[in-house]
Each structure stands twice: as structure tokens, then as C-alpha cells.
Amino acid sequence: MPPANAARIAADQGIVLHTVAVGNPSSAGEEKLDEATLKEMAAATSGKYFFAGDRQQLEDIYDTLDRLETGKIETISHRPRVDLFHWPLAGALIISLVYHLVIVWTGFRGFTANRESVLKYQIRCFKPGAIPHDP
Numbered sequence: 001m002p003p004a005n006a007a008r009i010a011a012d013q014g015i016v017l018h019t020v021a022v023g024n025p026s027s028a029g030e031e032k033l034d035e036a037t038l039k040e041m042a043a044a045t046s047g048k049y050f051f052a053g054d055r056q057q058l059e060d061i062y063d064t065l066d067r068l069e070t071g072k073i074e075t076i077s078h079r080p081r082v083d084l085f086h087w088p089l090a091g092a093l094i095i096s097l098v099y100h101l102v103i104v105w106t107g108f109r110g111f112t113a114n115r116e117s118v119l120k121y122q123i124r125c126f127k128p129g130a131i132p133h134d135p
Helices: 003-012 035-044 055-067 086-106 115-125
Strands: 019-022 049-052
Touching: 003 035, 019 035, 019 055, 035 049, 049 055
Parallel strands: 019 049
Antiparallel strands: none
């Protein structure tokens, strides 16, 4: 959106824009200072245009802006009034608790196998007599 259109929209909403130009007005290219647009924006919203050529002028402009009367603007906040993080946290804790209780109740010991369970597996998988004997 062009700055002039944005300034007109701000003016329609009763917003005053004060513009501050900082830099070298004789520079060229991307560094070029567009004073005409800044002046137009300030004029369209009944604001003031300022130019700061050095640090002292910029500090003076800040002092001037601090003395200007500010207006109150109504804003709409969409922030929840109640924190909701506890619901997913409680769900994660319950799932973790159930997981650990199942492990304790079933006696699951991971993937470590004892000698007896290996022999039972071999008996089920191989024909009788095919089980190798220990020396």
C-alpha cells in the first residue's frame, strides 16, 4: 500500500502521524531520503514533519514529540483471560502415568530375554529334537 493511502486511512480513523526524516537528503539510490512523501503523510493527518540532520536535532525532536498531547485509542485484545496450558500438560502426565503403570503391572522388562523364555520360543518355533543342547 502506498504511504499516501495509508496516511489517508489513518486520517479517516482520526490518527495523527508525525514523521521524522533521518539521514542525508542529498544521497541517492536506496539510501535516498523521500522527504516529499514524509511531508505529505504528516500533512494528510494534521501531523508535523521533522528533519534530524544530527544526533542533537534528533534528541530535540524526541523532546518535542514527548510534549505533544497523545490520544487514546481503543484496542481489542484476543488474549485468553485464563491460562490453558494445564490441559495438555495434564493429558501428557496421565498418558505417562498409565504407560508406567502398565509396565509395572505386566512385568515388562524390555527386550532382555532370560534363558527360560528363549527355550520356550525355540520349542514353539522348531520341530521337536531340533533344539540345540548346551554343552
